[in-house]
Amino acid sequence: MTDGAGEDRPAADGGPPSGAGKKAGRGRRVILWRHGQTLWNVERRFQGTTDVGLTETGVGQARRAARLLASLQPDAIVASDLQRAANTAGELSALTGLDVTYDEGLRETYAGVWQGLTHEEIIARHGDQYAAWKRGEPVRRGGGELETEVADRAAPVVLRHADKLPDDGTLVVVSHGGTIRTTIGRLLGLESQHWESLGGLSNCCWSVLGEGARGWRLLEHNAGTLPEPVLGDDD
Secondary structure, rough: OOOOOOOOOOOOOOOOOOOOOOOOOOEEEEEEOOHHHHHHHHHEEEEOOOEEEEEEEHHHHHHHHHHHOOOEEEEEEEEEOOOHHHHHHHHHHHHHHOOOEHHHHHHOOHHHHHOOOHHHHHHHHHHHHHHHHOOOOOOOHHHHHHHHHHHHHHHHHHHHHHHOOOOOOOEEEEEEEHHHHHHHHHHOOOOOHHHHHHHOOOOEEEEEEEOOOOOEEEEEEEEOOOOOOOOOOOO
């Protein structure tokens, strides 16, 4: 179902948005880019919606990655409004001259009382909840959002901006590891209990979705170098 603004609505059962494949063949590409390193990343603290800035290393990561991504000549940049993503996006904006559109729908998962805790503290205090989440059960980590709720808010943002691209256009989405994973899962039509099978993204690495005849396809995952064409029988 598509509303008056042309936005594709996610399916109620957690499958792909109903309009995800309606314009197959336009050759659009979406690059989902995780932000650079933060101090809480180094300390293995759950950040969630806490607004933590980049470290000096993180700024360097963003600048290096931006040089690579700029060579792909993106048509648009959209980013989470949290500073670690916004500042990462700013490095690409500076090289390409493209304005960044900020959208709070691309923020990281809100995780309530988990936010600010280290990985070890989460396991010690909320071990059962953590184990259930890892098994793929719907869990409000720390009393926060379900993963499907994150996808409900983030995937439409990506689709809305992708829909504005020209044929063969490229959109760069600057966001957070958990949000990117759930968004990829939703756009690929994976059932939510299988989203964990998508491995995490390293700081300032990205995944690439390309538009195929049957909808979105995962072309690259956790990449830190430029995408290479697929030469083979599966092309």
